[in-house]
Amino acid sequence: MSDAIDLLMNTSLWAAVLRIATPLIFGVLGALLCERSGVLNLGIEGIMTMGAMSGWLAVYMGAPLLVGLMVAAICGALMGLIHAGLTVPLGLSQHVSGLGITLFASALAYYLYRLIVVVGETPPAIEAFQPLDLPVLSDLPIVGPILFSQSVPTYLALLSVAVMAYVLARTPLGLAIRMTGENPHAVEAQGLNPIRIRIGAVVAGSALMAVGGAFLTTAAFNSFFPGMVQGRGWICIALVVFASWRPGKALIGALLFAFFDAYQLRLQTAIEGVPYQLFLMAPYVLSIVALILVARRAEVPAALMAPYRRGER
Amino acid sequence: MRLERRAHVPLHLVILAPLAAIFAALLLAAGLIAAAGVNPLTAYGEMLTGALGSRLSITEMLTRATPLIFTGLAAAVAFRARLWNIGGEGQFFVGALVTAWIGHSLGVPGWIGIPLLMLAGMAAGAALLAGPAFLRLRFGVDEVVTTLLLNFIVILFVGLMIEGPMRDPLAFGWPSSVPVDGDFRLPDLVPRTRLHIGLLFAIAAAGAVWLVLARTVFGAETRAAGLNASAAAFAGISLPKTIMGVALLSGALAGLAGSVEVMGVTAGVTTTMSPGFGYAGIVVAMLAALHPAGVVAAAVFVATVFVGADAMSRATGVPSFIADVIVALCLLTMIVALLFTTYRVRR
Numbered sequence: 001m002s003d004a005i006d007l008l009m010n011t012s013l014w015a016a017v018l019r020i021a022t023p024l025i026f027g028v029l030g031a032l033l034c035e036r037s038g039v040l041n042l043g044i045e046g047i048m049t050m051g052a053m054s055g056w057l058a059v060y061m062g063a064p065l066l067v068g069l070m071v072a073a074i075c076g077a078l079m080g081l082i083h084a085g086l087t088v089p090l091g092l093s094q095h096v097s098g099l100g101i102t103l104f105a106s107a108l109a110y111y112l113y114r115l116i117v118v119v120g121e122t123p124p125a126i127e128a129f130q131p132l133d134l135p136v137l138s139d140l141p142i143v144g145p146i147l148f149s150q151s152v153p154t155y156l157a158l159l160s161v162a163v164m165a166y167v168l169a170r171t172p173l174g175l176a177i178r179m180t181g182e183n184p185h186a187v188e189a190q191g192l193n194p195i196r197i198r199i200g201a202v203v204a205g206s207a208l209m210a211v212g213g214a215f216l217t218t219a220a221f222n223s224f225f226p227g228m229v230q231g232r233g234w235i236c237i238a239l240v241v242f243a244s245w246r247p248g249k250a251l252i253g254a255l256l257f258a259f260f261d262a263y264q265l266r267l268q269t270a271i272e273g274v275p276y277q278l279f280l281m282a283p284y285v286l287s288i289v290a291l292i293l294v295a296r297r298a299e300v301p302a303a304l305m306a307p308y309r310r311g312e313r
Numbered sequence: 314m315r316l317e318r319r320a321h322v323p324l325h326l327v328i329l330a331p332l333a334a335i336f337a338a339l340l341l342a343a344g345l346i347a348a349a350g351v352n353p354l355t356a357y358g359e360m361l362t363g364a365l366g367s368r369l370s371i372t373e374m375l376t377r378a379t380p381l382i383f384t385g386l387a388a389a390v391a392f393r394a395r396l397w398n399i400g401g402e403g404q405f406f407v408g409a410l411v412t413a414w415i416g417h418s419l420g421v422p423g424w425i426g427i428p429l430l431m432l433a434g435m436a437a438g439a440a441l442l443a444g445p446a447f448l449r450l451r452f453g454v455d456e457v458v459t460t461l462l463l464n465f466i467v468i469l470f471v472g473l474m475i476e477g478p479m480r481d482p483l484a485f486g487w488p489s490s491v492p493v494d495g496d497f498r499l500p501d502l503v504p505r506t507r508l509h510i511g512l513l514f515a516i517a518a519a520g521a522v523w524l525v526l527a528r529t530v531f532g533a534e535t536r537a538a539g540l541n542a543s544a545a546a547f548a549g550i551s552l553p554k555t556i557m558g559v560a561l562l563s564g565a566l567a568g569l570a571g572s573v574e575v576m577g578v579t580a581g582v583t584t585t586m587s588p589g590f591g592y593a594g595i596v597v598a599m600l601a602a603l604h605p606a607g608v609v610a611a612a613v614f615v616a617t618v619f620v621g622a623d624a625m626s627r628a629t630g631v632p633s634f635i636a637d638v639i640v641a642l643c644l645l646t647m648i649v650a651l652l653f654t655t656y657r658v659r660r
Contacts, residue, residue, distance in 0.1 A: 042457065082645070092648045095397050095457060099595060100644040107637030108345075114632035115349055234461045241455070277473035284462045288448075291459065295452040309316070 007266045014146040016265075018154055019220065021258035023048070025157040026212030027236035028243065028250045029164050030205040034080075036168065036245055037201035038181040038194075038303040042098025043083045044209050045233030046105030047076045051210025053109035056217035056224045057116065059126045069153065069214050076210020077203045079105045084202035088195055091307030102233070110226050122223075129153060129219040151219045153211070158251075160208065165247040177201050181301035184308040194308050209233070231284065238287040244299050253290075260286055316656040330650040331600050331607070335614065337650075338642035342635060349631045356625050356635075363624020364617040370624070372508035376578065378616035380405070380587075382515035383570030384594025385601065385608040386522050387438075391563035393526070393603050394539045396449075396556055398442055400460030401567040402591025403467035406582070407441050408434035408568030410471055412575045413582045414479060416493030423496040430497055431514075431572050438568015439561040441467070446560035450553045464591065472584050481581055492580035499577040509577035516609060518566065523605035525562075535559055567591060588619070589637075596644045602651060615640055 007013055027048060034041040041047075055072030059065055079101055086097040117124060129151040137148035168174035176197055180187050184194035212232075217224045239257065243249035264279040343353035364374045384401045391398035398404075412434045419426050445459040472488075475481075479490040499509040526532035534555045537545035546552050570590060579586050597615055601607030622636030 086645065086648065090649070090652060092652060096595075096599060096648055097645070099399065100641060100648065103592060103596070103641035104638065104645060107634055107641050111345060111632050111634040111638050114634055231462065231465045234458055234465075238458050238462070241458075275473045275477060277469040277476075281466050281469045284465045287462050288454075288459055291454045292448060292452055295448075295454045298453070 007263065007270060010266075011142060011145050013262055013266060015149065016262040017255060017258045018146065018150055019258075020261050021254045022154045022157045023212040023215045023220070023232055024236055024239065024254040024257060025161060025251060026215065027209050027233060028239045028254055029160055029247060030076075030208030030212065031236050031240045032243070032245055032247065032250055033164065033168075033177070033205035033208065034202045035240055035304055036181045036301060037177045037198045038184065038301060038306065038308070039084070039087055039198055039202050040094045040098060040305050041080070041083060041101075041202060041205060041209075042095060042237065043079060043101030043105060043206065044098075044236055045229055045231070046102035046109075047079045047206050047209045048213030048216075048229045048233045050079055050105040050109045051076045051213030052217045052228060053113050053213075053224050054210070055214025056126060057113070059218060060117065060124065065127075065129055065218055066152070068218055069156075069211055072210045072214035073207040076213070077207040079210070080203045080206025081199070083206065084199040087307065088198045088202070091309055094305050094307075106229075113224060113226075123225050125222040126218070128217075128222040153215045153219050156211075157215075161247050161251045168247065178301075180308075181303055184303055188310065195310075198308070209236075212236075235283060235287050238291050241298055242290040242294050244294065244297075245301060257283065257286065257290075316652075317659045319655060319657055322654050326654045327602065330602065330654045331611070331647060334600065334643055334647035334650040337646040338639055341642050341646075342639045345638060346631055346635060349629075351629045351631050356629055356631055359625040359628045360618070360621030362621075363628070364621035368503075369506060370620065372503050372506035374613070374616045374620045375512055376507045376509070377620050378612045379509075379512045379515050379577065380570040380574050380590045381593055381597050381612035381615055382512075382519060382609055383566050383573065384590050385597030385612050386518060386594075386605060387563045387566035387570070388594045388598035389601060389603040389605065389608055390522060390526070390535075390566065391559055392539075392598055394535045394556060394559040395542070396446065396559050396563065397455075397457045398445075398460055398560070398563050398567075399457055399595065400442060400445065400463050400564075400591070401570075401594045402587060402589065403460070403464040404438035404441050404564050404567035405571040405574075405587055405591050406467050406471050407437040408571030409575045409579075409582045409586065410474060410479075410490065410571070411437040411568075412572040413490045413493055413580075414474075416497045416576065417479075417491040419494065419497070426494075426497045427499065427576065430493070430576060431569060434568045434572025434575075435565035436568070438566070438571070439564040441568070442560045442564030443557070446557055450556060468584060471582060475582060475584070479582075484581065487583055487585070490582040493576055497576055498580065499573070507578060511573040511577040514569075514573060515612075518569070519605045519609050522562075522566070526605065531555070531558060567594070570594075593619075593640060596640050596647075599644050599647050599651075615643075 031044055051072035054075040055068040058071035059068040083101045086092045087094045131149050131151055134148040176192055180194045180197045187194045239253045243253045261283050264282045268276050268279045346353040346356045387401050412430045415433050416430045445456040448454040449456045475488045475490040481489045481491045499511050502508045502510050534550045538555045593615055597611040600611035618639050619636045622633045626633035
């Protein structure tokens with residue numbers, strides 16, 4: 001038991017928390033942006049897979065790592081555009097379209113990967129993002145190795161939280177997005193176009209999700225394989241509810257979640273005789289528990305999942 | 314330009330919609346096949362002969378269609394009542410696991426044991442979906458996320474069981490559960506093939522589901538709950554009861570898929586025994602426009618794509634993931650096609 005407590009004192013655990021949280025932060029911000037505008041995006045799992053594949057593939061074919069992230073964002077945005085096209089102007093079921101996007105984007109990612117990359121005994125690898133020690137700050141005791149010795153995408157994720165919080169809460173654009181999620185008719189009355197705002201939010205949100213996926217193949221690991229997103233997208237959808245659709249709380253949720261994930265990984269090796277599958281189940285069980293805890297007081301955007309048709313009530 | 318709801322959907326549109334959706338999906342996928350340097354017509358020809366070209370390939374395709382009929386029915390029943398059961402994959406596995414567990418050492422004759430094991434698989438699937446349905450009704454927790462997350466939990470649980478308490482000591486290589494007793498293997502429908510009488514059970518299930526939905530009070534309540542929940546509640550229909558009933562039926566059907574697959578094909582449970590039957594069931598249900606009879610036809614189509622793509626991949630080198638792409642595209646094109654059956658475009 002003392003082993004379990006010793007683990008908590010280890011800075012490598014806390015550095016791992018930020019690393020594990022990174023794809024979740026991107027994913028949860030992306031899902032949050034879509035939902036704040038009134039569109040549920042269940043395409044997230046497939047969009048993250050597409051981002052993981054396309055970002056990795058770009059780097060594999062010679063692009064710099066940051067360009068890889070951009071390629072992932074563009075591919076994710078394209079998938080988001082399909083979802084937006086089906087659910088916003090056409091007003092189709094966001095549940096079914098989202099699941100369709102997940103099935104399509106993952107299948108397409110696997111297909112293109114098999115088509116372009118020759119896979120031998122082990123999947124081919126790339127030179128992934130390395131931890132970047134920020135000068136001076138990374139030398140600080142304890143917080144240095146935890147906060148300031150991360151890879152570039154992790155810094156980007158933290159920056160995105162601040163940008164998203166600022167844009168949503170403090171800018172006219174953010175107000176328009178939030179209003180579209182609450183009452184699109186009022187947006188129309190203001191002379192803005194709720195259809196365009198929703199399409200924009202879903203496309204941008206999907207790009208963020210894809211960058212989260214790309215983190216898996218360009219920083220956390222250095223290769224791509226089918227099934228590697230492992231439900232992280234669904235966990236992000238649960239985290240958005242847990243965070244009551246607020247970027248700051250989303251960061252806390254992602255970190256809390258990543259903490260349990262990092263801790264269970266280390267407990268697996270510290271505690272013997274317990275089947276490892278029980279530890280692996282923990283993140284999924286935890287997500288369900290989180291949903292139950294907040295369900296009663298969830299502040300759902302009022303127009304979430306309600307298609308908007310001009311002149312129709 | 315605006316959309317106007319049709320007062321009545323003509324029959325020819327109901328039949329045309331899935332055909333148009335499939336055609337559009339095949340057209341879109343043709344681009345991806347061409348990108349692999351293969352003539353799409355050649356590839357689709359190989360797929361057709363690969364799935365329907367011989368007696369053996371047809372039986373193989375129907376073997377694949379059997380679980381898809383069950384999972385397609387499970388999704389159709391749930392979606393009709395707007396219960397978003399995306400957990401068909403997990404329900405399939407608990408049905409399979411319980412069947413193998415009880416069926417390994419059950420000391421009764423086959424004609425009693427087989428129905429008993431099917432009931433056990435159904436109960437397991439129903440119980441698994443009852444949880445998310447309860448959470449939705451009691452706490453308002455969205456069942457999409459809970460059923461999806463349960464799929465991952467169940468797969469890990471299956472791994473735990475077949476590497477631990479249910480491990481088959483005689484299995485080589487990949488871990489597998491103990492097999493069901495030989496008395497409980499479903500008889501072959503066509504001798505010397507893998508096709509078993511489970512196909513008949515699946516078709517019978519489609520008939521039974523159609524009867525329940527079209528000819529019973531419960532069926533009418535299901536439809537009312539899906540079309541307009543508040544109007545249904547106002548008309549005196551108990552929504553919680555209806556949703557829970559739908560959940561039990563839907564979960565039972567998906568659990569039955571796993572049970573029949575174990576008794577008919579695999580005998581033991583492995584974590585790779587389902588190439589996504591639960592998820593493909595959603596596409597089957599949508600292609601069928603949630604109609605039980607359509608589910609049988611749609612399952613045969615999806616099975617044709619999967620079995621045909623394997624053969625086509627061997628012949629032409631196009632990655633067999635093209636099957637998943639085609640099936641996913643069908644789902645997207647079908648919801649667009651359905652829009653045009655329920656609405657008309659007005660200038």
